[in-house]
Amino acid sequence: MSYPTAPRRIVDSLVGLFEHAFFVIAGFLFMVLGLGLGVTMIMLPVGIVIGLLGFAMFVGGMTVRMKQ
Helix, strand or coil: CCCCCHHHHHHHHHHHHHHHHHHHHHHHHHHHHHHHHHCCCCCHHHHHHHHHHHHHHHHHHHHCCCCC
16 A cells, blocks of 8 residues: 655645635535525525525535545
């Protein structure tokens, strides 16, 4: 079994950091979009779904860590 080299671990760490940051930012934007859509009665069902999806992305980006 070969172990990853130091540059490979640094790149993996940076990619993981950017993935988490992307999910946190995208989740926040989806929550704001869902809130904006939820203000109108016509788009309320869509706003709820988008807002909850954004919340799940936000919490997942803040907490989930998947290792192999």
